[in-house]
Amino acid sequence: MNKKGFFFILLLITGSFPVISQGTSGLFLIPYPQELKTSAGYFSHPSPAICFSEVTPIEKDRLLDVLYRIWPDSILTEEYKKNASVHIQKIKEKTGEKVGSYALDITPDLILIKADNDEGLYYGVQTLLQIARSTSPAKLPAIHIKDIPRFAYRGMHLDVSRHFFDKEFIKKQLDVMASYKLNRFHWHLTDGAGWRIHIGKYPLLTEVAAWRPQHTWKEWWNSDRHYCRQDTPGAYGGFYTSQDIREIVQYAADRFITVIPEIEMPGHSEEVTAVYPELSCSGEPYKNGEFCAGNEDTFRFLETVLDEVIELFPSKYIHIGGDEANKTTWESCPKCQKRMHDNGLKNVDELQSYFIHRISDYLESKGRKLLGWDEILDGGLAPDATVMSWRGTQGGLKAVNMGHNVIMTPGEYCYFDAYQDDPILEPEAIGGYLPLEKVYSYNPVPDSLTADKSQRILGVQANVWTEYMPTYSHAEYMIYPRLLALSEIAWTDTPQKSWERFLPAVNRQLSWLHDQGINAHPISKSVEMHQTVDTAAHEIKISFTCNRIPVEIRYTLDGILPSPTSTLYTGPITVKDSAHIAVAQFGNGKQFTEPQNFTVYYHKAIGSKVTYNTPYSQHYNAGGKTALTDGYTGGRSYGDGHWQGFTGDMDVILDLGKSTPIHNITARFMQQTGPWIWFPHTVEIYASEDGEKFSLLKRIENTTPRDTEGVLFHNFGITGNYKARYLRYVARAVPKKDGYMFVDEIFVR
Template identity: 65%
Template structure:
């Protein structure tokens, strides 16, 4: 009996021990999460530990001491190793060839030891230690051992400083933040049509004129005449980095183990250059072309001079040349470009662009550098040693690695931080789209379609921040953070060690830490997301809600009233058999945290009905193909969420309800976002028929919303009136013709 009791309490204490260890794991808010973390027994506590370095240069020791000061206000450096209250930072020669940036961190009751085979590894070990300190509120630290190394060698952030200029101090501030999350590349987008941002003595007009515009925001400039002005013009907006500025930033980056990759755009996105040096364009006239004349030898003299200046400043292996979105029409008519094509045996203008890329790569290689470009550099044939940065999805990156080239993944669907990250109706204007933190976190840069050998060519991942709609540094930070924290874990942590639930808890803590550091991070969520599951067997829609902000409560009503603290607490999915209006809001600390949101949910009469398309939908936005408009799913805040079906022209479809049916409502939601060229239809028409041959027009709805209206909008176009009997419904929508424009529709709702 005594043995049984002893066994019982042994089991109880064992599970209590496991529970305590689990709680300790949960309290360590580490981002990115280490590859291996083992908790021990006991804890380390010291208000003023002493630091001992071994194998570390005096310069690096100073850098590491500065990083440690962010956690310990009182800390001192010692040459001899004390017995207790000590932090040991040891650089060793690693015969195993550990990955650059790897480290081990051990916390014992008497000391903390960080070991690495590189300065970079010690730096990252200190970042982890700082996060442990913050997690434990600078009290006793749990004994543990961490063995950590990065998944990818390239872990980057891109920032566009052409559309809006951000000074060197702001750039260094971002480096402070990204280094603390173990990112090691800063892609500096220095030139583009909206402004030239780097000093070049030989071409003074680039910074005297091409760096300045007469209006403060990109949007005003883009919608105006897109001209530039002298820097001393009253009201001139712009700026550029002097050689001194750049050297200062580069030295700061070096102290943070960040490599800065400069980008000089070519052959397109070069309006600012050609406005002040029009002889380098095909027309020879300012404000007419955005692409360099590739048939002009002076173009290459200019570009090589610029690259010489860049190479003299930037030590990075890569020089990014852009290469994206070139409008090649001028080349087709330009005598010089056509002569170049004949001389070089080039078949088309894609190969003409490839000629420029090859020639520039050869020049960079002669200087000991390598070419990096957006995935359009694949068009017409990839240069021998080029690395591809894949932004138009993953296709370009996958194509490059199968050709034996390296690639960096930065697809817009997961990595473009100029998109909305929360309900667009409560957010400042963005270019469009919808990319919440959870989706960023879900990304895996290595496609399942790649072999093990091919996947080795995926160097890493990068977040891209384009600043069209970000006129201030605060706005930039609001868009970058905390999404960049999610991407840092994508870049560093092996997929098997990732956990969304753990990361979400940690991210909520880190946002508060970022605020304390003066970083204007987004508060993670200002609303509630709805998810749907359409069950055709039981003829119902099951609705669930989620929010990334924790700890919080979701409360809802079904009678149209505003939710309050006494309203129903959401816990399990709600079943909708016919229709429902669900009003939700987020609560915490006994108060409402967000404004309410109304969701209309229907299991309508058209669910599962056959749809015949008289005009095709877009190959790029197929949604559920022929089932998309009657599958019961309504679209969310992103036109790319798989629920919205896109049309690059008019829309015309017929729905067969299968039998004569009583109907009083036929409606559909359309989306408008001027940024990505998505507009409401000019008009829609609804026609009905009993036999599918003779149709009667039931309604025509004209659009009254201007195409210039800012922000993201969703509007219902439909009929709601007296009951009618019909079997066939023809829904037509007309779009004002414009190349590259889209019309998006989510569901044709029939009740």
């Protein structure tokens, strides 16, 4: 058994937290420090005296706000050597090469926090607060910590266009970010679903473009996508006044968080062109979502908006979006074509580059820098622009190799709008599957990068897109605890990271999040099945894991729902032929989760040769030509490595090796409308003895509507009495550009 499997079984048997290496001594710190050493003894002072050295009054108040949460009855003293047992000291010598570094020492007689910068002192007391929550404020273990942040940029993005979140909600998230040493809040203020920042010279942006008749983004998206005036009965929306923004920016700054505003351009601007249609290529409302790049009024508008944004936000960076612009309107727009001709631009990609360069130059003239999604690379990048890489990591690496700074935020690891648990058990999400462990596994700096190029990766960011998050509690449910994994990616060097150490810590941190009124996901509402196919023994070993700690996994094999007295899972289950397994999570005699059902077959086609008459997707190959007969069934995500994707029809022939009696032939498909994944509209199954002449056994029509919501699974197959050596399985795809079919296995029994 591997180490990970042993770790989870230990948890299941003992129902308790294991002793983790790296000297944590029961501490559950997130993010984990770069250096931590424990020693004998405890600091046992229930109401210690606190002393500050070389700390400004403003900073003293900030630190006391945290320290009073540990010792509400502590007192202040100016006489460190005589009375104080907690000493916070600003020093001249460096505590680390990066801002935010600090040293923390706890001995039986003294707690000493040192840093050469205010931010480091703040993070030091945040770590002390986490230690007190892990143990007891009256009995803190003796410990030495030296801590340095891995990245300077440690961020979270929040989309407030699709759904509006008020300033109190924003402040609440800033408090949590500060607790886990995150220091950048990327505020997605404008997009097609609503404009959220007051601009004095353009009142229609907040009188109309900030409001819509439908409450949810989904309802609005499926309607005519029009806006309405603020005083329209039932109008949904909102915006931030200049005073709101100043208040939030200051609130964040008090917690060493920089707020980076995003004003979308040239695309994702439907709300602007609806109320100021003269800024679009057509000049008509509700026709174009992109600014006209050939119109000087466009740049006058954007410069005016940016002037007001710059006045409100002291951030060095201003994010301008730059993603997913539909540039086809530029190809036929006389103004855009003239702009291209006058500037010697060969295509619309170069026109977008002209647009980005011009905005970048304007920001530079105001002492700011441009930040944008990786599409700003198209057509050439402005010299001082920084790239935020979201379409995987390639855009970021390309920018690094071009000499640009980069913030990594690939959708595969950093998009918190994806499902984080079994989609069947979760509220509707946009699609994809991003569990906590996958977030934690991300390393923003590939090993292939040289040391000097690695320095151009400034940090990492979680992105919270809110299309399917209409309420405050739902947004928090999607953000947490995945944001805690992101905080450790951003702060902790790779050698100090450990999933086995992090998992008990994040389970323990859940109770604190709930105490703060955060509606965090319970980490695991399901049990995950793992398979090991043994073709020599003709068997499949099944194992189960879950990330809730402590927990018991109990299961049945007889069709009865599991209960607190069902068999306790302690090790792999061997399946020789077939098994129908029902599992659920339990603890203290209570059932935590709904039962899940898994059906496992060691079927007749395992190991059979497959001939592909149509190609599978190279991006979703699931292992290539053995994928459909390897015995491994897919899980909750089409990206888990066991689902094979097809962008057109699937037409394959299986060679069973000899003429074989067959009772059932079936294949399992997935449908998920958000990412354009659909069941086949027709399936045809054929049989042959010679591989040349095939007889049609059955044609099956799909009866599930294409617009059915959720993540769906369906077996398309036949049952009867057949005999054949060769089987041909044809799944006709729904004709749709960029659409997919996904299949995990062809079962023959």
